[in-house]
Amino acid sequence: MMKIIYIVNARIPTEKAHGFQISKTCEKFSDSGINTELWVPARKNSIKENLFDYYGIKRNFIVKRIPCIDIIFLSKYFGPLVFHVQTLFFVLRIFFKKISKDTIIYSRDFFIVILLNLKGFNTVYNAHNWSNRRGLFLKLFLNKKTKIVCNSKGTKKEFCERGFKNSVVVSNGVDLEKFDIILNNKQELREKLNLPKNKKIVLYLGNLYPWKGIDIVVEVAKKNNNENIFFVVVGGTGNGLIKYRNIIIDNQLSNILFVGHKKQEDTPLYLKASNVLLLPNIPISEESEKFTSPIKMFEYMASGVSVVASDLPSIREVLNEENSVLIKAGSADSLLSGINKVLLDNNLAKNISDKAKEDVKKYTWDEYIKKILNFIINKYE
Numbered sequence: 098m099m100k101i102i103y104i105v106n107a108r109i110p111t112e113k114a115h116g117f118q119i120s121k122t123c124e125k126f127s128d129s130g131i132n133t134e135l136w137v138p139a140r141k142n143s144i145k146e147n148l149f150d151y152y153g154i155k156r157n158f159i160v161k162r163i164p165c166i167d168i169i170f171l172s173k174y175f176g177p178l179v180f181h182v183q184t185l186f187f188v189l190r191i192f193f194k195k196i197s198k199d200t201i202i203y204s205r206d207f208f209i210v211i212l213l214n215l216k217g218f219n220t221v222y223n224a225h226n227w228s229n230r231r232g233l234f235l236k237l238f239l240n241k242k243t244k245i246v247c248n249s250k251g252t253k254k255e256f257c258e259r260g261f262k263n264s265v266v267v268s269n270g271v272d273l274e275k276f277d278i279i280l281n282n283k284q285e286l287r288e289k290l291n292l293p294k295n296k297k298i299v300l301y302l303g304n305l306y307p308w309k310g311i312d313i314v315v316e317v318a319k320k321n322n323n324e325n326i327f328f329v330v331v332g333g334t335g336n337g338l339i340k341y342r343n344i345i346i347d348n349q350l351s352n353i354l355f356v357g358h359k360k361q362e363d364t365p366l367y368l369k370a371s372n373v374l375l376l377p378n379i380p381i382s383e384e385s386e387k388f389t390s391p392i393k394m395f396e397y398m399a400s401g402v403s404v405v406a407s408d409l410p411s412i413r414e415v416l417n418e419e420n421s422v423l424i425k426a427g428s429a430d431s432l433l434s435g436i437n438k439v440l441l442d443n444n445l446a447k448n449i450s451d452k453a454k455e456d457v458k459k460y461t462w463d464e465y466i467k468k469i470l471n472f473i474i475n476k477y478e
Contacts, residue, residue, distance in 0.1 A: 099474075100132040102196065103203045104213075106187045108169075109137045109160075110144050110151040112334050112358045113304060114392050115225075117152050118269060119205070122223075124154045125466035133158040138165040138187045153362045163190050188212055201473065207231060211238045221246060221473055224264075226388035227255030235259075246469055250414050251387030265472040268415065270465035271395035271457060276365045286370035292354075296327035297440050300371040302364065302393045305333040305341060308385040310377030310407065315344060316429040317436070318353040326436070328353040331367050368400035372446075373439050376406035376416075379427040387411055398457035403446040405435040415460070420453040 103123050109116050119135070126133040139162035149156040166186040172179040188208050196202070202213045205223040211234065214220045221244045236259060245264040247253035253266050287294050305311045311330070318328045333341065333355060341355050359367065368374060374397040378385045389411045397404045398420065406412050407426035416423065422438055422445075425431035439446045 098130070098132050099201065100134075100197070100199070101126050101201045101203050102134045102136055104136045104191055104206070104209050105204055106138055106184050106206050106209070108140050108142055109135070110142070110146065110148040112144070115205075116148070117361055118392060120148050120152050120154055121270075121462055122203075122466065122469075123158045125462050126470075127155070127157040129466060129470055131470075134161055135159070136161045136163055136191070138163055138167070138183070140165070140167045140169065151360065153360070163187065163194075165190055184208060192216065207235060207239070210243065211235075214240055214243055220244070224248065224252050224256060225390075226252055226384055227259075232259070235261075244473060246472065248390040249388055249411055251411055255387070265468065267465055267468045267472075268390045268460055269392045269395060270460050270462040271392070271399045273399050273458070273461055275362075276369065276396075276399045276401070278365055278369065283370050283372075286366055290366060290370055292329065292370055293327050297325050297373070298327050298329055298371040299373040299375060299436055300329045300331065300367060301375045301377070302331045302367065302396070303391070305330075305337040308379060308382045310375075310379045310427075311341070313377045313379060313427065313429050313432055314375060315341065315350075315353065317433045318350055319348060320429055320433055321352060323437075324352070326352065326440070329367070329371070330355045331359055331364075332357070334358050364396055365400065368396060368402055371400075371402050373436050374400065374402050374404050375432070375436075376404060376412065377424075377426075377432055378407045378409055378412065380407075380409060381427075385409065385411065390414070395457055395460045398453035398460075401450050401454055403439045403450045404453060405432065405439060415456075416453075420449055420456050422449065 105119055109119065123133050123135045135158060144151060166183060168179055168183055191209060192212050202218045202220045203223060204210050205225060207222065210220045210222040223246045225248045241260050242263055245256055245261055247256065247264050247266050248268065250266050253264050256264055284294050292298060301314050303309055314328065314330065338355060338357050345353060376394055380386045386409050394415060404421040406416050406421050406423055408423040409426050422435045424435040
């Protein structure tokens with residue numbers, strides 16, 4: 098039986114999307130008949146649930162927590178240096194672990210891929226962007242024949258231009274069955290979630306990073322003068338969440354609610370309770386413009402609710418004028434116009450949401466893992 102060890106230097110479970118993506122990948126590897134293990138550092142975690150319960154996935158793979166120096170709490174004093182030191186210790190622990198040579202090593206951490214590649218292992222790099230800062234290490238130490246699974250066309254283009262041509266594009270995915278929920282009536286869903294029943298709900302799902310456009314959402318809430326529209330933000334933790342809740346108080350905004358981070362199982366409920374879903378990435382980073390493949394984009398499409406999204410190359414890999422309303426990235430006026438366009442035209446809303454539900458069938462987690470395994474197996478045969 099083929100064995101894959103997914104090694105990642107990350108706190109798992111985590112509120113961030115990459116934790117779910119990593120765990121889901123392992124679940125689907127195992128579903129495909131592969132002996133799968135996930136190796137992560139043993140770190141303190143405010144989340145007390147195990148990853149299987151937290152993400153609502155099958156308990157069908159092994160999780161190994163590698164003893165490792167845990168100094169991330171010092172980052173508030175020493176910044177990114179702390180993470181790099183912790184990474185070094187974790188990688189060294191991995192380097193000296195006994196692993197069968199016929200095991201496939203899968204990782205999104207380039208240091209792990211480089212070191213285990215040099216040690217003679219079959220390695221697969223799951224690349225989610227290209228960084229010029231670490232590009233020198235990749236060009237010097239990563240074998241050009243290394244198999245690279247890229248999350249987007251933008252990511253693959255950057256690797257190919259630098260000679261890493263043994264690659265494939267595999268976008269993120271979605272569990273379509275999770276959107277076949279019993280409570281399809283928006284009023285019932287809103288009662289369950291304690292959301293306004295008589296408003297048009299415009300919802301943003303995700304972390305509160307600047308490049309994801311959360312500040313534009315707040316600006317639109319300020320500009321909006323339609324009392325029938327209510328904004329809901331699902332996501333965010335800690336100081337970031339406190340910051341935006343204080344902004345609401347300071348600006349006396351009564352038309353926007355930050356509900357904070359919610360578990361994966363609640364995502365379909367919030368999406369289907371809404372009238373418009375926002376993907377307002379702004380072009381302040383290459384991550385936003387070229388590389389991102391947001392899991393929420395596929396969840397939006399599966400929900401049957403209309404999507405208003407920024408017109409960026411990364412987003413256009415999946416969305417277009419037939420399955421969404423695309424707006425000028427970084428413009429609050431354009432975003433508000435896109436929202437109104439959907440809310441004022443029921444035919445448009447139905448047409449783009451129906452097309453999105455059809456298009457997303459190509460992006461299930463089953464299709465995701467099938468593409469990865471076809472690439473890996475073909476390369477090893």
